[in-house]
Amino acid sequence: MPHRLRDLLARNRDWARSVEARRPGFFTGLLAQQAPQYLWIGCADSRVPANEILGLLPGDVFVHRNVANVVVHSDLNALSVMQYAIDELHVRHVIVVGHYGCGGVTAALLGRRVGLVDNWLRHVQDVRSKHRAWLDALRGDETRLAALCELNVLEQALNVCGTTVVQDAWARGQDVVVHGWVYGLHDGLLQDLEMTVQHTGQVDEAYARALAAVRRRYDASSAAAALVPPPTAPHPRR
Numbered sequence: 001m002p003h004r005l006r007d008l009l010a011r012n013r014d015w016a017r018s019v020e021a022r023r024p025g026f027f028t029g030l031l032a033q034q035a036p037q038y039l040w041i042g043c044a045d046s047r048v049p050a051n052e053i054l055g056l057l058p059g060d061v062f063v064h065r066n067v068a069n070v071v072v073h074s075d076l077n078a079l080s081v082m083q084y085a086i087d088e089l090h091v092r093h094v095i096v097v098g099h100y101g102c103g104g105v106t107a108a109l110l111g112r113r114v115g116l117v118d119n120w121l122r123h124v125q126d127v128r129s130k131h132r133a134w135l136d137a138l139r140g141d142e143t144r145l146a147a148l149c150e151l152n153v154l155e156q157a158l159n160v161c162g163t164t165v166v167q168d169a170w171a172r173g174q175d176v177v178v179h180g181w182v183y184g185l186h187d188g189l190l191q192d193l194e195m196t197v198q199h200t201g202q203v204d205e206a207y208a209r210a211l212a213a214v215r216r217r218y219d220a221s222s223a224a225a226a227l228v229p230p231p232t233a234p235h236p237r238r
């Protein structure tokens with residue numbers, strides 16, 4: 001085995017020892033059941049690991065990740081994860097988590113060809129197309145990228161709300177809340193985009209409100225940038 005892989009296994013042993021030392025019986029306790037409260041739907045990017053960012057141990061968060069945190073209505077993989085998490089594990093919160101500086105969103109924004117993944121990123125290009133006029137009016141690609149990362153979260157959270165899995169859960173009165181968050185690679189912080197939906201009747205209003213909030217922030221930032229030199233921050237802080 002290559003030295004580096006041996007090193008990974010050694011790191012794993014150290015980690016398991018340290019967890020067990022802090023919480024004796026932790027791993028055997030997890031054998032009985034998993035009862036996570038959260039389903040995290042995030043980007044596959046190595047810099048955005050769900051458990052570490054949330055400060056949670058194994059057993060606390062059910063995770064689905066793909067390039068650019070996309071939720072497609074016909075993606076049996078994502079749908080299966082959602083169905084199991086909601087129907088069997090009874091998670092209370094489904095959180096779509098995008099991140100600034102996303103390579104997939106960048107490729108979609110700039111129309112950059114990468115390979116097979118271009119077909120997957122068509123879904124993000126659809127988000128770009130839906131908001132194209134507004135995005136084009138923003139100043140600079142960095143600002144547009146940050147804005148599209150946020151818009152992609154809102155659209156994918158909207159897609160989560162539209163799945164039969166979530167619709168059926170709400171119809172039978174199950175307590176499931178859908179959220180849209182975005183993560184900053186530059187500061188390690190999560191921000192709530194306030195796309196928070198608890199039942200079918202809230203979907204349109206929550207989406208419209210969150211979208212309006214994104215637009216307000218970037219419009220204000222662009223207006224300010226027109227008066228003064230561009231700030232060093234890649235996106236308007238909330």
Ligand SMILES: [Zn+2]
Binds near residue numbers: 045069101104
């Ligand atoms: Zn990404």
